[in-house]
Amino acid sequence: MNDTVPPQFRGEPLRTLIDFASTGAAGSIRLRGAFGAPRQVLAAQTLDAVRPVLDAAQALAQQGHWCVGYVRYEAAPAFDASLSVHAANAADASEGPLAWFGVYHEMLPWPEPAPEAEVRVDWQAGIAQAEFERSLTEIHRAIADGEVYQVNYTAPLQGRVQGSAHDLFLALLRAQPGGFAACIDTGEEHVLSVSPELFFDWRDDRMLTRPMKGTAPRGATPEQDQALAAALAASAKERAENVMIVDLIRNDLSRVARPFSVRVPRLFQLQSLPSVWQMTSDVEALTREGTTLADVFAALFPCGSVTGAPKVSAMRLIRALEPAPRGVYCGAVGVLQPGGAATFNVPIRTVTLRGHAARCGIGSGITSGATAADEWQEWRHKRAFLDRASQPFELLETLALADGVLRHADAHRARMRQAAAHFGYAWDERHIDDTLNQLVRQHPAGLWRVRLLLTAQGQATAQAFAMPAAPARVRLQLAPSAFEAADSEFVRFKTTRRAHYDALAPTAPGVFDTLLWNRHGEITECTRGNIAVLQGGRWLTPALHCGLLAGVGRDHWLREGRLSEAVLRLDDLRRAEGLAFINSLRGWIDAELETSP
Template sequence: MRHVAMIEAPWRAPVAVLAGLADRPWSLAFLSAGAGWSYVLAEPDAVLAVPADDPRDAFQALAAFAGPGGETLADGPPFQGGVAGLLSYDLADRVEPLGLGRLDGWPDMACARYRALLAFDHDAGRMFAVGRGETPAEAQVAAHRALAWTGLPAPGPQPPACRLEPDDPQAYETAVAEVVGRIRSGEIFQANIARRWRGRLGPGARPFDLMAGLAAASPAPFAAYLRLPGRAVVSNSPERFVQVTRRGDDLVVRTQPIKGTAPRGATPTQDADLAQALSASAKDRAENLMIVDLMRNDLARVCAPGSVETPGLFKVASFANVHHLVSTVTGRLAAGRSAVDLLRAAFPPGSITGAPKVQAMKVIAGLEAPRGPFFGAMFHLGADGGLDSSVLIRTAAFVEDACGWRVEARAGAGIVADSDPAAERQETETKIAALAQALGRAF
C-alpha cells in the first residue's frame, strides 16, 4: 500500500457514518469526543487473528503484517491507513509467561489492514476519504470506496434495554482487603483490581446502539468500536496508552497514564471542590506517580538514552461522570526501534496492572476471571510508522449467541496500602455508571 489518495467531502458526524457499517465484521472506529481526529474504517484487505493457542510471536506477526509502510500526505490526517485492531489483555502472557487463562474464546490479537478509511477533523469541521494502493490509481479507487460509505442506509439506534448485574460486591471488597494485606507485607506497591458486570441486550438491539448512546451522552477522547465475527467491543475510554508520532527522522513517544478518580459534583461549586480535593490528594498523587515511574521504565527499554521525560504531572481532567488525574511521559524511540517494539515493551498498560508490574499481574490473575479484551488496547499503526492506542477501560465486550447479544463490562480501582475496600468498590460503581446508564440502567 505504497501510495495514498485523499478526497475532501461534506462533513458527516462519524457516528452517523459508522451506523451504516457497524454490523459488518471488521468495521472499526476511533471516536475523539468532538476534538482532534476521528476515524471510521471498514472492508480490510487482510486480517490477522492470533488465538490463544497460536504459537507465533504475536508482535513479530504484527510487524510483518504491517509491512514496510508507504507514502503519507503532509497535509493529511495523522492516520492515513494501515493496520488497526485489538490487543487483548491476555496478550501479556506472550510478553511475560504468567499462565493467564483466556476469556470466552477472545483472541489475544485481532487486527486488519485497511486500504480505505474516513477521517474527521473535528477542530476544522472537515471530512476526508483516504485510500491506499500499490499504484496511485488503486489509491484513488480505495478513497472513492470509503466515500461511498457516507451514503449507506442505517437503522436508527434503539435503547439497548440491558440491565447490568454486578458480581458479588462483598467478594470484591474481600479481594481488595487481600491486596491491601499483600501490599503491606511488601509483595507489591499497587494493583488494579476490577469488578465484573454482565447482562444481555434487549431483542433487536445491537452493540452499536451502546456506542451511539455513549457518543451522545458522555463522549470520551479515546472511544473505539470494533465488530468481529460474532463479537464486538465498545469502549468509551478516557485514556491514551502509547502514541508514536513521526517528526522528521525521529519517532516521538507519548503516554498519558490515568490514576486517581473523584466523582463529578451535583453543582458547579461542589464539582470544583471535588476536583480540587482530587488534585490535592496525597493518596491519589502517590498512586499516579507509581504508574508514571512504571511507564518511564517501560519507555526506557526502547527509547534513546536520556530522552524519557515527564513534562506533566497530576493534571485534573474532567469527564461526564468523573474527574481523573492524568500525567504525561514522553521519549524518543532509539535508532532501529519501531512502534511495535514499543507495544511489546509497554504492554499491558501500567495504569491497569500495578507495580511492580509482573508481580501485580500475578496477583490480579489470582483474584479475577481472565480479562480478555478488558484493560487491553485498541490501536492504529500508520504507514509512516506512527501509532496511537487507547486503554480499554469503560469498555463493554459482546458475544453473539442464539438468543442475541451477551454483554460484559468491568471497572477497576487502583489499590494501595491505605485503600478502603468499601470506598474502592464505590469507585468502580462511579466509573461504570455512564456505561450502565447507556445500556439502560442507572445506579
C-alpha cells in the same frame, strides 16, 4: 471493490468506527471515520503469533494502509513470559484472538446521523461486595508484606443486549465522549471502547504516554464539583497512586528510549469526564532507531495503570484474585495510520459483545490507604457511563398549570437546560416554549399536572393531567435502608430513569411518600419531592451534596429565605419540631413521619 465508495451506499454495512481525540502531540489530529469489511485480517490465536501480527500491521501501515484492532490483556506473556495471566478459555465470553487487526485501504467519512434505535442492556454485577472486601484484604496483606505497592483490581459485569452493537456503541459514545473510542466488528465479536485513557501515541520517533490514575466523583453543584476536583488534585493518596504508575511507565519506556530522553512534562493533570474527575500525567521519550511496534508493546504492555506496581508481582496477584480472563479490557485498542503513526488506548470503559452476551470490566487501583467502602463507591462512579447508555431515557420536568399559568416555568426550563447540557442532549429554547405554550392554550382553566419530556435529539413533548388540590397534611415513611443511588447523576438531574425511586415508593395505605437517607446517615429527599425540617425555629432542608435533586420549589423557598440548607441526620428527625413535603407541583405541605428511625 472500490473502497472510495462508502459501504453504506453499496449495501455493505459499516463495520468499524473510530473516534480518537487528538493527543496534543505534534502532528496529532482527531481521527474520526469509518471502515467497511477489512481487505485483510491479521489475527494471533497463540502467544507466538502475537509479535508477527504486530510486525505485519506495522509493515502494512508503512505501505499506506490503515490498520485498526486490539491486543488482549492475555497476550502479555508473548512479550514477557514472567507476566501472569489466565489462559484464554474457549467457553468464556472473552475468548477470541489474542491480537486482531483489520487492514483497510481508506478511512471513510463518519456516517450521517440516523434515527436512534432503542438499545437496552441488563447488567449483572460479577462480584459481590463481600468478595470484593476479601480481595482488598488480600491485596493489603501483599502490600504490607512488601510484595506490591499497588494492584489494579477489577471484576466483570455481565449483560444481555437488546438492540444492535452499533447503536449501543453510539449510546456509549454519547455517555463517555471525547476520548479514544472504537467500535470494531471482527465478525465473531464486537469491541465497543469509549476509553478516555491514552496508552501511547507514537509518530516518527516521538512517544507520548498518558497514564490515568486517581478518581473523584463529579459534584452536585458547580461549587461542589470544583471542590471535589481541588480535593483530588491535593490528595496525597491519589497523587501517590498516580506517581507510582508514572515511575513504572518511565522505567518501561526507558527500554525503547534514547538515553536521557524520558521526561515527565505534565504531572497530576485533571480531566473532567461526565461522571468522574480523573488524574493523568504525561510521560514522553524519543525512541531508539530501529524500534518496532512489537518492541513498544514488549516495553509497555499491559499499561501499568491497569496492572499496578511492580508489574510482575501485581499481575501475579491479579491472576490469583480475578477468576477469569480480562480479554480486550485492560489490553490495547488502536489505530495505525498510513505511514506508521500509531495511537492506542487503554481499553477501560469498554464493552465486548459476542451475540447478545455483553461483558464490561470495572476496576480501581488499590494502595495501602484504600478502603473497601471508598473503592466500592469508586466502582459505582466508574460504571455510570454504562448506566447512561444501557437504557434510553428522557429529561423530565413536572410543572403545575393553574388557570392558564405555568408555575415557576422559567426555573423549570432553566433546570432542564442544565440537564441537557450535562447529558449532551440537543436544546432548542424556542421549541420548548412553543411546546409549552401550545399546551397552555389547550388548558386555559383548571389545575393540571404538566409532564414535559425532552429526547436526546431535542424533541420535546408535553402532556397535561387533571390534578386535585394538594392535601393539607401528609404522612411519610422512612426508607428501610440507605439510598444506594444518592450519588447518581440520575438523582442530581430529573429524568424518566426512576427505577431507583420507584423501588422505594410507599405501598401502605395512607402513606404519601418515602423519606430517603444516604450511607452516611444523612437525610436527602423524598422520592417525589424535597423535605423541610423545622429545628430551633428555623426551616432547614438537606444540602445538595448529600445527594438529592435541586427541586424548583426548594430553590424558590431558599431564595425567599423561608428555608436554609443544612446537613440533617437521622437523629435530627427525633428532635424535629415540624416536617414539610415540598415541591413546585404541590407546594408546601405539612408532614408527619409514620415511624421513627
